[in-house]
Amino acid sequence: MKIKVDLDACLQHGQCVIAAPEIFSFDDDGNLQWKAAPDEALRDDAEAAADACPEQAIIVE
Amino acid sequence: MTQRQLRMPALSKRSLWSETGMTSPRIAIAGASLAGVRTAEALRAALPNARIVLVGEERHAPYNRPPLSKDAIEGLASGHPSQEQILEKLLLRSKLSPGDVDLRLGRAVVSVESGQLRLADGARVSADWIIAATGLRPRHLPQKGAEERRYVLRGFDDACRLAGRLRAGSRMAVIGGGFIGCEIASTACKLGLHVTIVEPEPQPMLHALGTRVAAAMGNLHRRRGVRLLTGRRVHSFSNGNVVLDDGEALEADVIVEALGTVPNTEWLTGTGVDLSDGVLVDDRMIAAGSSNMLAVGDIARFANLRFDATCRRVEHWCVPGQTARRAAETISALSEGRSPSGGFAPMPSFWSEQHGMRLQSFGAPALADTQTVIEGDLSQVGEAPIIVEYARRGELVAVVGLGARPNSLARHHARLDKATIQTMSA
Ligand SMILES: Cc1cc2nc3c(=O)[nH]c(=O)nc-3n(C[C@H](O)[C@H](O)[C@H](O)COP(=O)(O)OP(=O)(O)OC[C@H]3O[C@@H](n4cnc5c(N)ncnc54)[C@H](O)[C@@H]3O)c2cc1C
Ligand code: SF4
Numbered sequence: 001m002k003i004k005v006d007l008d009a010c011l012q013h014g015q016c017v018i019a020a021p022e023i024f025s026f027d028d029d030g031n032l033q034w035k036a037a038p039d040e041a042l043r044d045d046a047e048a049a050a051d052a053c054p055e056q057a058i059i060v061e
Numbered sequence: 062m063t064q065r066q067l068r069m070p071a072l073s074k075r076s077l078w079s080e081t082g083m084t085s086p087r088i089a090i091a092g093a094s095l096a097g098v099r100t101a102e103a104l105r106a107a108l109p110n111a112r113i114v115l116v117g118e119e120r121h122a123p124y125n126r127p128p129l130s131k132d133a134i135e136g137l138a139s140g141h142p143s144q145e146q147i148l149e150k151l152l153l154r155s156k157l158s159p160g161d162v163d164l165r166l167g168r169a170v171v172s173v174e175s176g177q178l179r180l181a182d183g184a185r186v187s188a189d190w191i192i193a194a195t196g197l198r199p200r201h202l203p204q205k206g207a208e209e210r211r212y213v214l215r216g217f218d219d220a221c222r223l224a225g226r227l228r229a230g231s232r233m234a235v236i237g238g239g240f241i242g243c244e245i246a247s248t249a250c251k252l253g254l255h256v257t258i259v260e261p262e263p264q265p266m267l268h269a270l271g272t273r274v275a276a277a278m279g280n281l282h283r284r285r286g287v288r289l290l291t292g293r294r295v296h297s298f299s300n301g302n303v304v305l306d307d308g309e310a311l312e313a314d315v316i317v318e319a320l321g322t323v324p325n326t327e328w329l330t331g332t333g334v335d336l337s338d339g340v341l342v343d344d345r346m347i348a349a350g351s352s353n354m355l356a357v358g359d360i361a362r363f364a365n366l367r368f369d370a371t372c373r374r375v376e377h378w379c380v381p382g383q384t385a386r387r388a389a390e391t392i393s394a395l396s397e398g399r400s401p402s403g404g405f406a407p408m409p410s411f412w413s414e415q416h417g418m419r420l421q422s423f424g425a426p427a428l429a430d431t432q433t434v435i436e437g438d439l440s441q442v443g444e445a446p447i448i449v450e451y452a453r454r455g456e457l458v459a460v461v462g463l464g465a466r467p468n469s470l471a472r473h474h475a476r477l478d479k480a481t482i483q484t485m486s487a
Contacts, residue, residue, distance in 0.1 A: 030467065
């Protein structure tokens with residue numbers, strides 16, 4: 001599974017961090033960090049994060 | 062799975078008949094916006110052989126509404142990018158592929174008769190399950206007058222009409238200081254209009270945010286140049302003026318009616334379901350008074366066991382996704398002869414953007430009886446980050462951030478999640 005985030009669209013709502021904390025987080029400067037190729041077992045979380053992102057910035061492949 | 066925008070009138074032939082012996086219920090969804098699309102996606106994933114028809118009254122492919130009061134209408138007002146490009150950006154990215162659903166846009170469902178949906182184009186759709194995802198429409202003031210200047214904001218077409226009137230120097234009267242009223246007021250301010258908000262309550266967004274935070278938000282609007290008239294109502298419209306109940310006449314070139322919403326439930330009349338405020342559903346999203354009708358999204362009135370057993374409609378963007386997944390679980394369980402798991406307790410959240418500041422809420426602040434500022438200072442709203450905790454009878458029910466850092470909000474969210482789940486099992 002691959003995760004892409006369109007950082008031009010991302011407005012740092014943090015909904016992804018809440019839906020899938022094992023994939024998404026903010027670093028100390030408040031920048032969004034994510035695992036680009038997380039384990040397949042996290043697919044449901046990844047899809048939930050993509051659904052929860054108000055800017056539709058997350059793409060799960 | 063790739064994500065694509067759902068725009069093509071899908072060919073429905075492919076999955077029409079199941080040859081595999083797997084369950085292939087016929088499912089009709091009325092309303093092709095966020096809730097309808099998310100339900101179709103969740104059903105497609107849970108029941109690959111289901112035959113899904115998705116009917117939407119709007120002619121546009123399903124799109125996202127929140128930007129319509131924020132950056133999208135700002136773009137529409139400036140004239141570039143073009144309307145088409147702005148709509149393109151709003152379209153919902155969907156996991157559905159062409160052929161997954163039979164998408165019928167530009168026609169309304171007018172009624173349900175003997176288990177069939179009747180569409181405005183005369184077509185009938187037979188269904189084993191019917192899902193109501195028809196959302197809300199804006200409420201209008203009953204007073205006549207000034208019709209050529211009165212606007213509402215719910216859909217893309219509304220936004221295009223209103224955007225044409227957003228010219229620097231124009232005078233705008235916003236009737237209603239709820240979220241949509243406050244957002245359009247702040248966008249209009251940014252575009253150089255002179256904006257007045259008329260709100261009957263003592264503060265804007267009072268019921269949603271509670272006295273202290275609502276008062277702070279009111280101050281933010283005033284500081285950014287909005288004239289905020291609270292405790293006042295519209296008496297009438299005369300000669301293009303908005304006449305208030307204290308006799309003041311506001312001159313306005315543009316009037317936005319942002320008075321709240323009315324559920325689109327007329328098509329369900331006569332089906333026996335409870336339509337007293339939206340569609341009353343149980344914890345499986347099945348409509349009270351029916352065995353095969355469900356409701357999802359803004360129109361659904363449900364109890365959230367995280368807080369209590371009272372049924373409420375919740376007009377937040379997160380609700381369509383949460384209720385859609387629940388409805389799909391219910392239908393797949395019942396179609397396969399299982400019983401759906403009990404209880405429905407999603408974590409509500411919403412956000413708003415006003416005067417360049419993001420407000421983010423988790424939980425149910427409207428239920429709280431006390432508010433405690435745990436970070437920052439409400440007098441600094443819009444200037445420095447603020448986090449407020451909301452409690453009901455001493456128990457944490459919500460956390461709201463005003464320009465707060467997402468990092469710290471995420472931490473509080475985890476705490477809130479734990480606290481509200483505990484209350485539930487207590
Ligand atoms: C301007 C605006 C800004 C917003 N901003 C925010 C925000 O910042 N944060 C937030 O959390 N939420 C926000 N929201 C709320 C959020 O957009 C809604 O919660 C969400 O759109 C609800 O989705 P829904 O699919 O249930 O209903 P809707 O989006 O209302 O969709 C219902 C659809 O059904 C169609 N329909 C109606 N009747 C029929 C019929 N008889 N037959 C067929 N189709 C029919 C309608 O045309 C519509 O397309 C905003 C809403 C608006 C309007
Ligand atoms: S939810 Fe979307 S917009 Fe928000 S931080 Fe995550 S990717 Fe960015």
